[in-house]
Amino acid sequence: MRQAHKPRDLRIASYNIRKTKGLDGKRNPGQVIDVLNALEADVVALQEADHRLGARPAALPYQMITSGTDFDVVPLAANDVSLGWHGNAILVRRGLDVSQPRRLRLPGLEPRGAVAVTLNGKTTIVGVHLGLMRHSRRQQLSAIMSQIGDPAQTVMIGDMNEWANTRGFEPLDGHLTVHSPGRSFHAARPIAALDRIAIGVNVALMDAGVDESPRASRVSDHLPIWADVSVAAG
Template identity: 65%
Template structure:
Protein backbone atom coordinates (compact mmCIF):
# COMPACT_ATOMS: atom_id res chain seq x y z
CA UNK A 1 0.00 0.00 0.00
CA UNK A 2 1.49 3.33 -1.08
CA UNK A 3 1.10 6.66 0.68
CA UNK A 4 0.79 9.50 -1.83
CA UNK A 5 2.94 12.56 -1.17
CA UNK A 6 2.11 16.12 -2.26
CA UNK A 7 3.00 16.74 -5.91
CA UNK A 8 0.92 19.75 -6.99
CA UNK A 9 2.48 23.21 -7.03
CA UNK A 10 0.72 26.29 -5.65
CA UNK A 11 -1.71 24.01 -3.89
CA UNK A 12 -5.30 24.95 -3.41
CA UNK A 13 -7.32 22.83 -1.00
CA UNK A 14 -8.28 19.54 -2.61
CA UNK A 15 -11.57 18.07 -1.41
CA UNK A 16 -12.58 14.50 -2.16
CA UNK A 17 -15.90 12.75 -1.67
CA UNK A 18 -16.14 8.98 -1.85
CA UNK A 19 -19.05 6.63 -1.17
CA UNK A 20 -17.08 3.49 -0.28
CA UNK A 21 -20.10 1.17 0.06
CA UNK A 22 -18.79 -0.22 3.35
CA UNK A 23 -15.55 -1.16 1.54
CA UNK A 24 -17.31 -3.81 -0.55
CA UNK A 25 -16.17 -3.80 -4.15
CA UNK A 26 -17.89 -4.85 -7.34
CA UNK A 27 -16.18 -8.23 -7.07
CA UNK A 28 -18.11 -8.84 -3.84
CA UNK A 29 -14.98 -8.64 -1.66
CA UNK A 30 -14.84 -6.37 1.37
CA UNK A 31 -11.36 -4.88 1.04
CA UNK A 32 -10.56 -1.80 3.20
CA UNK A 33 -6.97 -1.78 1.96
CA UNK A 34 -8.15 -1.37 -1.62
CA UNK A 35 -10.30 1.59 -0.64
CA UNK A 36 -7.31 3.22 1.04
CA UNK A 37 -5.20 2.65 -2.07
CA UNK A 38 -7.79 4.60 -4.05
CA UNK A 39 -7.78 7.36 -1.43
CA UNK A 40 -3.99 7.59 -1.32
CA UNK A 41 -3.80 8.16 -5.06
CA UNK A 42 -6.08 11.22 -4.97
CA UNK A 43 -3.62 13.64 -3.32
CA UNK A 44 -6.43 15.07 -1.19
CA UNK A 45 -6.38 17.41 1.78
CA UNK A 46 -9.85 16.64 3.13
CA UNK A 47 -11.91 13.56 2.31
CA UNK A 48 -15.58 13.03 3.10
CA UNK A 49 -16.65 9.40 3.10
CA UNK A 50 -20.13 7.94 2.84
CA UNK A 51 -21.12 4.44 3.97
CA UNK A 52 -17.95 4.35 6.06
CA UNK A 53 -19.65 2.26 8.75
CA UNK A 54 -21.63 -0.95 8.75
CA UNK A 55 -25.39 -0.57 8.94
CA UNK A 56 -26.32 -2.90 11.81
CA UNK A 57 -25.73 -2.97 15.57
CA UNK A 58 -23.33 -0.32 16.84
CA UNK A 59 -22.41 0.50 13.22
CA UNK A 60 -18.77 -0.64 13.40
CA UNK A 61 -16.38 0.99 10.96
CA UNK A 62 -15.92 -0.59 7.54
CA UNK A 63 -12.30 0.60 7.44
CA UNK A 64 -10.33 0.02 10.65
CA UNK A 65 -8.94 3.13 12.28
CA UNK A 66 -5.55 1.53 12.84
CA UNK A 67 -5.31 0.72 9.13
CA UNK A 68 -6.03 4.34 8.23
CA UNK A 69 -3.36 5.46 10.69
CA UNK A 70 -0.77 3.01 9.37
CA UNK A 71 -1.47 3.13 5.63
CA UNK A 72 -2.37 6.77 4.96
CA UNK A 73 -1.30 10.31 5.79
CA UNK A 74 -4.76 11.12 7.18
CA UNK A 75 -6.33 11.52 10.59
CA UNK A 76 -9.94 10.62 11.31
CA UNK A 77 -11.93 13.62 12.52
CA UNK A 78 -13.75 12.63 15.74
CA UNK A 79 -17.40 12.68 14.69
CA UNK A 80 -18.75 9.34 15.88
CA UNK A 81 -21.33 9.21 18.65
CA UNK A 82 -19.72 6.03 20.03
CA UNK A 83 -16.29 4.41 20.18
CA UNK A 84 -17.08 1.97 17.39
CA UNK A 85 -18.09 3.95 14.30
CA UNK A 86 -15.84 5.98 12.04
CA UNK A 87 -18.45 8.72 11.57
CA UNK A 88 -22.10 9.71 11.88
CA UNK A 89 -24.78 7.91 9.86
CA UNK A 90 -21.90 6.53 7.80
CA UNK A 91 -20.46 9.99 7.07
CA UNK A 92 -16.81 10.31 8.05
CA UNK A 93 -14.10 12.91 7.39
CA UNK A 94 -10.38 12.37 6.94
CA UNK A 95 -7.98 15.32 7.14
CA UNK A 96 -4.38 15.24 5.99
CA UNK A 97 -1.97 15.36 8.90
CA UNK A 98 -0.74 18.86 9.51
CA UNK A 99 -4.09 20.49 8.65
CA UNK A 100 -5.65 21.80 11.85
CA UNK A 101 -9.33 21.26 12.61
CA UNK A 102 -11.02 23.99 14.62
CA UNK A 103 -14.44 22.38 15.21
CA UNK A 104 -16.32 19.24 14.25
CA UNK A 105 -20.01 18.53 14.71
CA UNK A 106 -22.86 16.22 13.76
CA UNK A 107 -26.01 17.48 12.05
CA UNK A 108 -29.36 15.75 12.51
CA UNK A 109 -31.39 15.70 9.31
CA UNK A 110 -35.12 15.26 8.68
CA UNK A 111 -36.57 12.79 6.21
CA UNK A 112 -38.29 9.47 5.71
CA UNK A 113 -35.16 7.49 6.67
CA UNK A 114 -32.48 8.11 9.31
CA UNK A 115 -29.86 10.48 7.89
CA UNK A 116 -27.26 12.83 9.27
CA UNK A 117 -24.51 15.11 8.00
CA UNK A 118 -21.15 16.07 9.44
CA UNK A 119 -19.48 19.47 9.60
CA UNK A 120 -15.76 20.19 9.97
CA UNK A 121 -14.30 23.69 10.20
CA UNK A 122 -10.60 24.08 9.53
CA UNK A 123 -8.36 26.50 11.38
CA UNK A 124 -8.60 28.97 8.47
CA UNK A 125 -12.40 29.13 8.91
CA UNK A 126 -13.30 27.03 5.87
CA UNK A 127 -16.19 24.63 6.64
CA UNK A 128 -16.72 21.32 4.87
CA UNK A 129 -20.08 19.59 5.28
CA UNK A 130 -20.19 15.93 4.28
CA UNK A 131 -23.56 14.57 3.22
CA UNK A 132 -25.31 11.43 2.07
CA UNK A 133 -28.80 12.63 1.25
CA UNK A 134 -31.97 10.54 1.29
CA UNK A 135 -33.48 8.41 -1.44
CA UNK A 136 -36.63 10.53 -1.75
CA UNK A 137 -36.47 13.98 -3.35
CA UNK A 138 -38.81 15.43 -0.75
CA UNK A 139 -36.41 14.27 1.96
CA UNK A 140 -33.38 15.61 0.11
CA UNK A 141 -34.99 19.01 -0.24
CA UNK A 142 -35.80 19.19 3.47
CA UNK A 143 -32.30 17.98 4.37
CA UNK A 144 -30.62 20.69 2.29
CA UNK A 145 -32.93 23.31 3.79
CA UNK A 146 -31.95 22.14 7.27
CA UNK A 147 -28.24 22.33 6.45
CA UNK A 148 -28.39 25.75 4.82
CA UNK A 149 -30.69 27.11 7.52
CA UNK A 150 -28.13 26.29 10.20
CA UNK A 151 -25.29 28.22 8.57
CA UNK A 152 -23.92 31.66 9.29
CA UNK A 153 -24.14 33.66 6.03
CA UNK A 154 -20.55 34.85 6.54
CA UNK A 155 -19.16 31.30 6.54
CA UNK A 156 -17.15 29.94 3.63
CA UNK A 157 -18.74 26.51 3.14
CA UNK A 158 -18.46 23.53 0.83
CA UNK A 159 -21.25 20.97 0.94
CA UNK A 160 -19.98 17.78 -0.65
CA UNK A 161 -21.05 14.16 -0.89
CA UNK A 162 -23.47 11.65 -2.34
CA UNK A 163 -26.52 13.80 -3.01
CA UNK A 164 -28.52 10.92 -4.51
CA UNK A 165 -30.13 13.18 -7.11
CA UNK A 166 -30.39 11.98 -10.71
CA UNK A 167 -31.82 15.24 -12.06
CA UNK A 168 -29.52 18.04 -13.21
CA UNK A 169 -31.05 20.91 -11.26
CA UNK A 170 -34.25 19.75 -9.56
CA UNK A 171 -34.05 19.11 -5.84
CA UNK A 172 -31.37 21.72 -5.12
CA UNK A 173 -33.62 24.74 -4.64
CA UNK A 174 -32.33 25.34 -1.09
CA UNK A 175 -28.87 26.05 -2.49
CA UNK A 176 -29.84 28.58 -5.14
CA UNK A 177 -29.50 31.76 -3.09
CA UNK A 178 -26.17 31.22 -1.37
CA UNK A 179 -24.37 28.40 -3.19
CA UNK A 180 -23.12 27.40 -6.61
CA UNK A 181 -23.68 23.73 -7.42
CA UNK A 182 -20.95 21.81 -9.24
CA UNK A 183 -20.92 18.36 -10.78
CA UNK A 184 -17.38 17.05 -11.39
CA UNK A 185 -18.76 14.27 -13.61
CA UNK A 186 -20.59 10.98 -13.68
CA UNK A 187 -19.68 8.93 -10.65
CA UNK A 188 -22.33 6.18 -10.52
CA UNK A 189 -22.40 3.30 -11.35
CA UNK A 190 -18.65 2.69 -11.14
CA UNK A 191 -18.78 -0.07 -13.75
CA UNK A 192 -20.58 2.20 -16.21
CA UNK A 193 -21.01 5.77 -14.94
CA UNK A 194 -24.33 7.23 -16.05
CA UNK A 195 -25.28 9.59 -13.20
CA UNK A 196 -23.60 12.46 -11.36
CA UNK A 197 -24.85 11.55 -7.90
CA UNK A 198 -21.76 12.90 -6.14
CA UNK A 199 -21.55 16.69 -6.20
CA UNK A 200 -20.43 19.74 -4.31
CA UNK A 201 -21.88 23.16 -3.62
CA UNK A 202 -19.68 26.16 -2.82
CA UNK A 203 -20.79 29.26 -0.98
CA UNK A 204 -20.07 32.66 -2.48
CA UNK A 205 -16.45 33.65 -2.01
CA UNK A 206 -15.10 30.18 -2.83
CA UNK A 207 -13.75 29.37 -6.29
CA UNK A 208 -13.58 26.01 -8.02
CA UNK A 209 -10.21 25.69 -9.73
CA UNK A 210 -10.51 22.19 -11.16
CA UNK A 211 -12.54 19.06 -10.51
CA UNK A 212 -12.99 15.54 -11.77
CA UNK A 213 -13.90 11.92 -11.21
CA UNK A 214 -11.35 9.19 -10.49
CA UNK A 215 -11.95 6.58 -13.19
CA UNK A 216 -8.86 4.48 -12.50
CA UNK A 217 -9.22 0.69 -12.82
CA UNK A 218 -8.87 0.33 -9.04
CA UNK A 219 -11.59 2.88 -8.34
CA UNK A 220 -13.88 1.14 -10.81
CA UNK A 221 -13.64 -2.02 -8.72
CA UNK A 222 -13.38 -0.78 -5.11
CA UNK A 223 -16.97 0.54 -4.76
CA UNK A 224 -20.10 1.16 -6.79
CA UNK A 225 -19.35 4.91 -6.69
CA UNK A 226 -16.31 6.62 -8.14
CA UNK A 227 -14.61 9.29 -6.02
CA UNK A 228 -14.95 12.93 -7.01
CA UNK A 229 -12.31 15.59 -6.32
CA UNK A 230 -12.29 19.37 -6.42
CA UNK A 231 -9.58 22.00 -5.95
CA UNK A 232 -10.93 24.97 -3.99
CA UNK A 233 -9.51 28.43 -3.39
Protein backbone atom coordinates (compact mmCIF):
# COMPACT_ATOMS: atom_id res chain seq x y z
CA MET A 1 0.00 0.00 0.00
CA ARG A 2 3.00 2.31 0.45
CA GLN A 3 2.95 4.82 -2.40
CA ALA A 4 5.59 7.33 -1.36
CA HIS A 5 8.82 7.67 -3.33
CA LYS A 6 10.06 10.97 -1.87
CA PRO A 7 11.86 11.75 1.39
CA ARG A 8 9.53 12.27 4.33
CA ASP A 9 9.63 12.71 8.07
CA LEU A 10 6.19 11.37 8.91
CA ARG A 11 3.32 9.52 7.31
CA ILE A 12 0.13 10.90 8.81
CA ALA A 13 -3.21 9.23 8.13
CA SER A 14 -6.84 9.85 8.95
CA TYR A 15 -9.73 7.40 9.07
CA ASN A 16 -13.38 7.83 9.98
CA ILE A 17 -14.03 4.26 11.12
CA ARG A 18 -17.81 4.73 11.58
CA LYS A 19 -17.70 3.02 14.99
CA THR A 20 -16.28 -0.07 13.16
CA LYS A 21 -19.58 -0.58 11.31
CA GLY A 22 -18.95 -1.91 7.83
CA LEU A 23 -21.06 -1.48 4.72
CA ASP A 24 -22.64 -4.85 5.49
CA GLY A 25 -24.08 -3.34 8.68
CA LYS A 26 -21.90 -5.47 10.95
CA ARG A 27 -19.24 -4.25 13.37
CA ASN A 28 -15.82 -5.75 12.70
CA PRO A 29 -13.00 -3.98 14.56
CA GLY A 30 -10.54 -6.61 13.36
CA GLN A 31 -10.94 -5.43 9.78
CA VAL A 32 -10.34 -1.85 10.90
CA ILE A 33 -7.08 -3.00 12.49
CA ASP A 34 -6.07 -4.62 9.19
CA VAL A 35 -6.71 -1.37 7.31
CA LEU A 36 -4.74 0.64 9.87
CA ASN A 37 -1.75 -1.68 9.62
CA ALA A 38 -1.79 -1.51 5.81
CA LEU A 39 -1.47 2.29 5.89
CA GLU A 40 2.09 2.02 7.29
CA ALA A 41 1.53 5.35 9.02
CA ASP A 42 3.43 6.95 11.88
CA VAL A 43 0.35 8.79 13.15
CA VAL A 44 -3.35 8.07 12.59
CA ALA A 45 -6.19 10.41 13.49
CA LEU A 46 -9.40 8.44 13.99
CA GLN A 47 -12.94 9.75 13.86
CA GLU A 48 -16.01 7.97 15.27
CA ALA A 49 -13.69 5.79 17.35
CA ASP A 50 -16.16 5.76 20.26
CA HIS A 51 -19.85 5.01 20.52
CA ARG A 52 -22.02 8.08 20.73
CA LEU A 53 -24.23 7.43 23.75
CA GLY A 54 -23.71 7.06 27.49
CA ALA A 55 -20.09 7.06 28.59
CA ARG A 56 -19.07 6.71 24.91
CA PRO A 57 -17.22 3.40 25.21
CA ALA A 58 -14.58 2.65 22.59
CA ALA A 59 -15.84 1.10 19.36
CA LEU A 60 -12.30 -0.03 18.55
CA PRO A 61 -11.06 -1.87 21.64
CA TYR A 62 -7.94 -0.48 23.26
CA GLN A 63 -6.47 -3.94 23.80
CA MET A 64 -6.93 -4.82 20.14
CA ILE A 65 -4.90 -1.76 19.15
CA THR A 66 -2.05 -2.43 21.58
CA SER A 67 -1.81 -6.13 20.73
CA GLY A 68 -2.58 -6.01 17.01
CA THR A 69 -0.64 -2.93 15.87
CA ASP A 70 2.58 -1.00 16.50
CA PHE A 71 0.57 1.99 17.74
CA ASP A 72 0.10 3.50 21.15
CA VAL A 73 -3.14 5.33 21.94
CA VAL A 74 -2.50 8.95 22.87
CA PRO A 75 -4.19 9.61 26.26
CA LEU A 76 -6.96 11.99 25.22
CA ALA A 77 -10.09 10.41 26.70
CA ALA A 78 -11.94 12.14 29.53
CA ASN A 79 -12.81 8.79 31.11
CA ASP A 80 -11.44 5.24 31.20
CA VAL A 81 -13.82 3.66 28.66
CA SER A 82 -13.45 5.97 25.65
CA LEU A 83 -10.62 5.86 23.14
CA GLY A 84 -10.69 9.62 22.52
CA TRP A 85 -12.64 12.86 22.81
CA HIS A 86 -15.98 13.25 21.00
CA GLY A 87 -14.94 10.17 19.03
CA ASN A 88 -11.61 11.69 17.92
CA ALA A 89 -8.54 9.63 18.80
CA ILE A 90 -4.87 9.69 17.81
CA LEU A 91 -2.66 6.64 17.40
CA VAL A 92 1.12 7.10 17.33
CA ARG A 93 3.80 4.66 16.24
CA ARG A 94 5.71 3.33 19.24
CA GLY A 95 9.03 5.08 19.71
CA LEU A 96 7.90 8.54 18.65
CA ASP A 97 8.24 11.27 21.25
CA VAL A 98 4.74 12.32 22.26
CA SER A 99 3.91 15.29 24.47
CA GLN A 100 1.15 17.79 25.28
CA PRO A 101 -1.95 15.69 24.44
CA ARG A 102 -4.91 18.01 24.67
CA ARG A 103 -8.64 18.19 24.06
CA LEU A 104 -9.97 21.21 22.17
CA ARG A 105 -13.51 22.37 22.85
CA LEU A 106 -15.46 23.43 19.78
CA PRO A 107 -18.65 25.48 19.29
CA GLY A 108 -21.62 24.53 17.14
CA LEU A 109 -25.11 23.06 17.33
CA GLU A 110 -23.75 19.50 17.36
CA PRO A 111 -21.46 18.26 20.16
CA ARG A 112 -17.99 18.38 18.63
CA GLY A 113 -14.39 18.40 19.81
CA ALA A 114 -10.91 18.17 18.36
CA VAL A 115 -7.72 16.61 19.73
CA ALA A 116 -4.06 17.57 19.46
CA VAL A 117 -0.64 16.22 20.34
CA THR A 118 2.96 17.33 19.85
CA LEU A 119 5.41 14.94 18.17
CA ASN A 120 9.18 14.97 18.56
CA GLY A 121 8.93 18.28 20.38
CA LYS A 122 8.14 20.27 17.24
CA THR A 123 5.14 19.12 15.22
CA THR A 124 1.55 19.68 16.34
CA ILE A 125 -0.94 17.13 15.01
CA VAL A 126 -4.61 18.10 15.23
CA GLY A 127 -7.31 15.49 14.61
CA VAL A 128 -10.73 16.85 13.65
CA HIS A 129 -14.26 15.80 12.79
CA LEU A 130 -16.08 18.98 11.88
CA GLY A 131 -19.83 19.60 11.94
CA LEU A 132 -22.38 19.12 9.20
CA MET A 133 -23.20 22.83 8.81
CA ARG A 134 -20.70 25.15 7.12
CA HIS A 135 -21.38 27.97 9.59
CA SER A 136 -20.50 25.62 12.45
CA ARG A 137 -17.40 24.33 10.64
CA ARG A 138 -16.08 27.85 10.22
CA GLN A 139 -16.64 28.55 13.91
CA GLN A 140 -14.91 25.29 14.81
CA LEU A 141 -11.88 26.03 12.64
CA SER A 142 -11.59 29.47 14.22
CA ALA A 143 -11.75 27.90 17.68
CA ILE A 144 -9.04 25.39 16.78
CA MET A 145 -6.73 28.08 15.45
CA SER A 146 -7.16 30.07 18.68
CA GLN A 147 -6.06 27.06 20.75
CA ILE A 148 -3.05 25.65 18.92
CA GLY A 149 -0.58 28.55 19.14
CA ASP A 150 1.96 28.94 16.31
CA PRO A 151 0.53 27.13 13.26
CA ALA A 152 3.79 27.03 11.28
CA GLN A 153 4.59 23.42 12.24
CA THR A 154 1.01 22.23 12.53
CA VAL A 155 -0.74 19.45 10.64
CA MET A 156 -4.53 19.34 10.87
CA ILE A 157 -6.16 16.23 9.47
CA GLY A 158 -9.52 14.52 9.59
CA ASP A 159 -13.09 14.37 8.35
CA MET A 160 -13.76 18.02 7.58
CA ASN A 161 -17.25 17.37 6.16
CA GLU A 162 -16.81 20.02 3.46
CA TRP A 163 -18.16 19.17 0.02
CA ALA A 164 -16.92 22.33 -1.70
CA ASN A 165 -13.41 22.50 -3.14
CA THR A 166 -12.43 25.89 -1.74
CA ARG A 167 -15.23 27.32 0.41
CA GLY A 168 -15.57 26.74 4.13
CA PHE A 169 -11.91 26.94 5.13
CA GLU A 170 -11.63 30.72 5.41
CA PRO A 171 -10.47 30.69 9.09
CA LEU A 172 -7.33 28.86 7.95
CA ASP A 173 -6.36 31.45 5.34
CA GLY A 174 -2.86 32.76 5.94
CA HIS A 175 -2.20 30.06 8.54
CA LEU A 176 -2.71 26.57 7.09
CA THR A 177 -2.97 25.37 3.50
CA VAL A 178 -5.67 22.77 2.83
CA HIS A 179 -4.96 19.78 0.60
CA SER A 180 -7.24 17.02 -0.63
CA PRO A 181 -5.56 13.61 -1.15
CA GLY A 182 -8.59 12.50 -3.19
CA ARG A 183 -12.20 11.41 -2.96
CA SER A 184 -12.81 9.48 0.24
CA PHE A 185 -16.62 9.35 0.60
CA HIS A 186 -18.71 7.28 0.03
CA ALA A 187 -16.35 4.28 0.26
CA ALA A 188 -18.49 2.18 -2.09
CA ARG A 189 -18.47 4.93 -4.73
CA PRO A 190 -16.21 7.87 -3.77
CA ILE A 191 -17.65 11.17 -4.95
CA ALA A 192 -16.49 13.68 -2.32
CA ALA A 193 -13.19 14.67 -0.72
CA LEU A 194 -14.52 15.06 2.82
CA ASP A 195 -11.26 13.93 4.45
CA ARG A 196 -8.46 16.47 4.10
CA ILE A 197 -5.17 17.69 5.50
CA ALA A 198 -4.08 21.27 6.27
CA ILE A 199 -0.44 22.17 6.88
CA GLY A 200 1.57 25.12 8.17
CA VAL A 201 4.34 26.93 6.31
CA ASN A 202 7.11 24.80 7.86
CA VAL A 203 5.48 21.57 6.72
CA ALA A 204 6.04 20.27 3.19
CA LEU A 205 3.60 17.82 1.66
CA MET A 206 5.70 15.21 -0.16
CA ASP A 207 2.97 12.80 -1.25
CA ALA A 208 -0.62 11.93 -0.38
CA GLY A 209 -3.36 9.53 -1.34
CA VAL A 210 -6.49 7.57 -0.52
CA ASP A 211 -6.54 3.88 0.37
CA GLU A 212 -8.92 2.50 -2.24
CA SER A 213 -8.15 -1.15 -1.54
CA PRO A 214 -11.02 -3.67 -1.63
CA ARG A 215 -10.76 -4.12 2.13
CA ALA A 216 -10.97 -0.40 2.90
CA SER A 217 -13.90 -0.07 0.51
CA ARG A 218 -16.13 -2.20 2.72
CA VAL A 219 -14.96 -1.56 6.32
CA SER A 220 -16.41 1.97 6.72
CA ASP A 221 -18.34 4.52 4.68
CA HIS A 222 -15.14 6.62 4.48
CA LEU A 223 -11.86 5.60 2.90
CA PRO A 224 -8.68 6.39 4.85
CA ILE A 225 -6.37 9.12 3.61
CA TRP A 226 -2.61 9.39 4.13
CA ALA A 227 0.01 12.10 3.65
CA ASP A 228 3.79 12.02 3.76
CA VAL A 229 5.15 15.24 5.19
CA SER A 230 8.57 16.75 5.91
CA VAL A 231 8.81 19.20 8.79
CA ALA A 232 11.43 21.95 8.79
CA ALA A 233 13.22 22.92 11.98
CA GLY A 234 11.42 25.73 13.75
